[in-house]
Amino acid sequence: MKVTLPESAVNTLTDIIKDNQDKPKTIRVYFAGFGCSGPSFGLALDDQKDDDVSCEVEGLQFIMNTNEFKEYGNITIEDTGYGFTIIPENMPTGGGCGGGCSGCGH
Numbered sequence: 882m883k884v885t886l887p888e889s890a891v892n893t894l895t896d897i898i899k900d901n902q903d904k905p906k907t908i909r910v911y912f913a914g915f916g917c918s919g920p921s922f923g924l925a926l927d928d929q930k931d932d933d934v935s936c937e938v939e940g941l942q943f944i945m946n947t948n949e950f951k952e953y954g955n956i957t958i959e960d961t962g963y964g965f966t967i968i969p970e971n972m973p974t975g976g977g978c979g980g981g982c983s984g985c986g987h
Contacts, residue, residue, distance in 0.1 A: 882934040883955040884910070884943045890960035891939045894924075898941075901926055907935070907942045910956050910967060912949045920953065922967035 886894075898906055909927035912920060929935060933944040945956070954970030 882936045882943070882945055882950055884936055884938050884958060885955070886938065886958040887960055888939075890958050890965060891941060893960060893965075894941055898926065907944050909933075910943060910945045910949075910958075912946075912953070919972055920969065922953075922956070922969065924958075924965060924967065 894908060898904075898908075904926040905928045907927060907929050909925045911923050911925060913923040914921050927944065929942075929944045930946075932947050934947050934950045935942060935944045937943070943956075952971065956970070957968040959966040959968065
């Protein structure tokens with residue numbers, strides 16, 4: 882597993898961990914469902930589980946479910962200034978009709 886993120890995101894995540902001393906120190910990257918533009922991911926402070934892969938970046942420990950990692954690959958985290966955008970290496974193409982998004986008369 883590889884996580885790429887800018888220094889601003891490292892600083893923000895470090896501050897979040899410091900502000901949440903009662904929570905685990907590992908950062909879970911998790912699949913949060915599908916939206917109109919593909920899979921959506923989130924970040925949460927969580928304990929590592931047996932079926933997780935992990936990596937360390939700039940002193941931050943990231944974890945991800947092994948099956949989700951196999952499907953989506955490495956992760957890039959962008960700091961938008963208002964939160965994070967999480968981009969998987971293997972972004973499925975798609976959209977179109979039947980996905981529950983606007984258009985197509987559904």
